[in-house]
Amino acid sequence: MIEKILLADSGMGNTEKMLKVLMEIPLIQRAQVTVLHVVPPQIGAEAMTKKWEEGGKTLASAIHTLNLDAAKVTAMLREGDPKDVVCKVADEIDSDLIIMGSRGLKGLKAILDNSVSQYVFQLASQPMLLVKDDLYSIRSIRRVLVAMDPSDSAQAGLKYAIALLRDVKDSEIILVHTISNLKNKVDDAITANPASDPVLAPAVAEVKKYGIKYRCLAPEGKPGARICDLADDLNVNLLVLGSPDRRPSIAKGMPDLDRLLGESLSDYVRVYANCPVLLTRLAG
Incomplete structure (x- = not known):
């Protein structure tokens, strides 16, 4: 890959x-x-x-x-x-x-x-x-947070995380669905019964195929802030976020002004996350 x-x-x-x-x-x-x-x-x-x-x-x-x-x-x-x-x-x-x-x-x-x-x-x-440029330290990648939603780009992000960690000893994938029926605060984020969440359930099934340790979290609140909070709270080494391309084909050569002006989840995480961020999208 x-x-x-x-x-x-x-x-x-x-x-x-x-x-x-x-x-x-x-x-x-x-x-x-x-x-x-x-x-x-x-x-x-x-x-x-x-x-x-x-x-x-x-x-x-x-x-x-x-x-x-x-x-x-x-x-x-x-x-x-x-x-x-x-x-x-x-x-x-x-x-x-x-x-x-x-x-x-x-x-x-x-x-x-x-x-x-x-x-x-x-x-x-x-x-x-x-x-x-100003990150305090960059550590070995063992714990990866993957932000999940129903999009194809999020699924691509999950595949990247699995590919990175499948041969890494003592690694862990943290699956986060911030827009969820499971309403929990960050401090009380769930770690059980992901089958009740239609986004987390198939993600868990995929991770299990490779024997990678995992956790499932579904905190309430604004997605960008909650993702960044969890990355800090759980001391993750890498944050993976799918970023769907909303531009029509005719505009592929021009920037997406919504993102440039900070009106997207990927832009928020890019700015505020305190760890390296892998932004994935499907090849067009």
Whole structure:
């Protein structure tokens, strides 16, 4: 499922640490990795040459830090607008996953401050693993929270979580259905009788096939806030959230303004979650 990974390396943040943690997972160890650094256009040949040199050093440092098998890693230095280049390269290499850093900007501020990760998420068809630049620590992935709903993208997220954890010892998947008949506060979230929930029941059946430990939670309240609260309360290492593409085919090349302005669940979680967030969608 994850055979080709694109790491968009800006020279700052936690993306390299995230990939090193992912490489502890058997599934990811088989993947080919492309490490991309984008050099924005500059005014004047001298400035451009300097930026290329800096970019080359950043890329070399990233490759050295990652310490990957040379046969499984490709370094790529490109010029252009990072938002456009990341999307283009992801399509060129047919990436299964994009890893990017995020400043956690929200709404209009993300637009005005030229948030690369936000725009790439809007326009890319691949799942994205977003890692905040200011996360305190990135830990081995053992406990994964999967936000469930009836959408195909949520089902895709569950499949990703299972694929990541199926060969990881002592791992756990936490299945959360925030829009549910089971009304419980976060502190009293249920751990039994998921069969009474039409979303959790089939998810549990799927997880059981692989012998992965699981819990089911169905807290009441606003979905975004409850998901983030649970991620904190349960000390999860990764949050997986399906993000359906609401845009019609004619608008595939344009950002979804509702999301850009912070009017979506995925945007809320992207901004407020205190752990890495894997945003999944079905390839269009």
